[in-house]
Amino acid sequence: MKWLVIIGAVVAAVGLFLLANASADTALLAQHYPLLLGINAALAALLAALVVTQILMLTRRLRARVFGARLTLRLLARFAALAVVPGLIVYAVSVQFLTRSIESWFDVKVDAALEGGINLGQQVIERMTLDLQRKANAMALELAERPSAQLATQLERLRGQLDVDEAVVVTGSGRLVASAAQDVTRLVPELPAGHALRQARAKRSYTAVDAVVGGPLALRVVVPLDVSPEVRFLQVRQSVPPSFARSAEAVEAAYRDYRELAISRDGLKRIYIVTLTFALLMALFAAVAVAATQSGLLAEPLANLAQATQAVARGDFSRRAPVTSRDELGVLTESFNSMTRQLEEARRGAESNRVAIEAAKGRLENILANMSAGVLVFDRDLGLSISNHGAAAILGTELEAFAALMRAHFAEQGDQSWQLELQLRGTGKTLHARGAHLPQATGGGSVVVFDDITRLIQAQRATAWAEVARRLAHEIKNPLTPIQLSAERLQMKLAERLSREDADTLRRSTETIVNQVAALKAMVDDFRDYARLPAPEPAPLDLNALVCQVLALYENSTVLIAKHLAESLPLAWADGAQIRQVIHNLVQNAQDALEHRVESGASPVIEVRTELLGDRIRLAVSDNGGGFPEELMARIFEPYVTTKPRGTGLGLAIVKKIVDEHHGAVTIENQPSCGASVSVLLPLAKAA
């Protein structure tokens, strides 16, 4: 576009120069004036098209809201105004001046003077013609009726006498009869033309001015000489004096030029105005085109800068605005680039920091997530902000309730750290929680770390009970044997000495003692068994077969036992001997629960069921007895907790202990209709 403008301007300048030269009346260019005019018009049109194109392009960029277009437009408007206004003023003044000055050339006085000069010349020539005619008439009078033989000498004499340049006598058909000339070098005189002779015959006289271009100005008079014997004519020629001829021609030329100018002044004005107009148009178009290019060049670095700014705003720091100039804009661009570079470095640093922090945070979170202990973090307003996986595993659905409890505790304890042991209401788990406040520097808040210590407590309790049982067995069993022996000895020694009635009494008492001691012994053995329960030695176990074996022992019992054994039950991972005990205990418990039913004559039923439940095997023993009292449900697995009138209350405790050591689970529920159901969940062999 730039080169287009430059070339256009140069061509326009050349065209304008030629046009101006042509206007100044150079012969060569004058011939091609219309062509030049057309060329210049075409050039002006091209320049105009260029300007229009540029303005259209600018408009399109304005519509598209290209950055810098508005600035370009403003600069263009300024530049254009700078060019257009002075141009128009100069143009107006020039046109005005030109038309005035052209008008001023034409002065009435000059006009009159030139007109007078011409008139003067014409009158002088007329006078000379009249004079010449008089001379011709005089000569004709003299020569009339003269014979042809004398004519030549007479002619010469008269010519000399009357001071005529040339005298010729011709016949009516134009043939030369005689001639006399002052200039003897001229051999052939000028003969009158046919129409001159005709006019001379008709009007008795013919006068003419011979004004051959480049030749001398000469007067010519033709008069008829005589009519008989044949028609002859006399022609006299007289040259106008050369000085007069020169002056007259000069006046004539000046007058002609003047008249030409005068009648063509409108055209002349038009020429100058057209030339000026073309000059103005081309200058304006070129100026506007240059202005458009220049303003585009000025606005370009700004647009570049804007693009780079937008790129930076998008986060792209790689863009650098090109530095195109050494001026303030260049400095601005340079500093923008360095700013971008610094920004990029700063962002890179921040990015690496963030990555490091995130890695650390991820590590912490990983640790937190993989902790078995539950961690709850509260923010400053005691809203729960973080809870780890362990917390969810321990609390389950009770998370919110627990969090509320902790909040209350924090509120209660103030700024101090605290420890707390508590039992969950729903699952009955025992938790140990420690609360602490986070330092204010890190935003404050508080953290609770808690553990599920249910198993720990159970284990502690089991250990304590085992110890008690061991002691009890030891302490109780030792005196039992002497008591039994003593009682038997008493009977042996005293039975014979007593009366029959007394002997009976003694015998009954002794039997009672022995029986009770035996019962005590059995109880102590039970305790010992509980205390000494060995660690299970799990192996793959066919639970269904085991159940069948155990139940075979109860075939003769008074209570009907129904078996619902799942087919193709997978092997369990358990110690067969201990599980046998579990089944015994459960079935016996059920039988005990149904005893009063037997007595009341109802139809008692025990149901033993095995089934696969997810990745565990479930063994359920249920009865339709009285069920467990609600108040005992929480502590039913502890030793000495029993519903039965007799019994040690160790049955379920042992079950619980065995199942726990198998990593299984025991649940007890009262059935909705009547009776209770105890479910034991055992792991699968493959899972173990």
Place this chain on the structure above:
Amino acid sequence: MRRIAVISGFLGILLAVVPARADDIEVRDIALYSVEEGLALDADFAFDLTPRLADVLANGVPLYFRVEFELTRWRWYWLDDRAASSSIHLRLSYHALSRQYRLSTGALQQSFPTLEEALNVLKRVRNWLVVDRTARLTNADYEAAVRMRLDTTMLPMPFQLSALTRRDLHLESPWKRFIVRAPAVPKR
């Protein structure tokens, strides 16, 4: 769309500048005949000077008339064959000092006391050798064309500009065309 309007408007202005053809000269009688040197033409034209032109002439500005002749042979397979073309310039001027109208053709110069006489001579072209003997003509039909026009390019420049827009500075005849059947050029 707007650009098209601008361009067409501009073209319209350019076209308006080109003057309408003024067919003011009538070509009357034409005769093409053989002479010893070749083919000669006699032609009569009829026209009157416009008042403006008469004024221009009376103010000493010479008028140049141009008579043109063309002899072409039509060819269906190619551009027409231009067998011969010639033109003469006639200069008509007024000499204020002697109050004479001058008509010059080449070196020949004639003076006339009145414009009518000068024009009468101007309108009659006689014995104009248009086709030289050396021209090679075939024995076919030719089309001859004659016209006369005022050569405005020879006018002084101010008039040329006026001539671009003014009709009264134009005098021109259309091409008068006639068929010449096998023009016989005398061979020596």
